[in-house]
Amino acid sequence: MRILALAFCVLALAGCSSSDSAADLDSGTTAIASGSSRMTLGVNSFLWRASLDTMSFMPFASADPFGGVIITDWYSAPATPTERMKVTIYILDRKLRADGLKVVVFRQTHDTNGWSDATVNPDTATKLEDAILTRARELRLATLSPGT
DSSP states (O other): OHHHHHHHHHHHHHHHOOOOHHHHHHHTOOEEEETTEEEEOSSOHHHHHHHHHHTTTSOEEEEETTTTEEEEOOBOOTTOTTEEEEEEEEEOOSSOOGGGEEEEEEEEEEETTEEEEEOOOHHHHHHHHHHHHHHHHHHHHHHHSTTO
């Protein structure tokens, strides 16, 4: 009889566990289920997805969703073949916040001696951060809108 009562209590407690979907939505966490284990991204999923979307015109060298680092490869725009850019994006928080994102831009120019480092306009990183944050807000609003 005790075993039956214990089994009932365990089942009742298991049924009480819930995922706080409002908190998950606010923090933008994403769970990845694999077999019997479940892992949660280490960063805000809206910022993660928005970063990938915003930088999709550049080739990616690496992307670590658990560490929150995206590194692009060098990219030269067709209009400026003697200039190339590389971007590193750090997602620093699980919440959708402006200070949870940092973008670092590298720039090189090509001359007769090959590629050499060049200064980057300080507004470039800020504009990329703004574009990523705008896209992240759009993604979040899309999850709140019914029927979208």
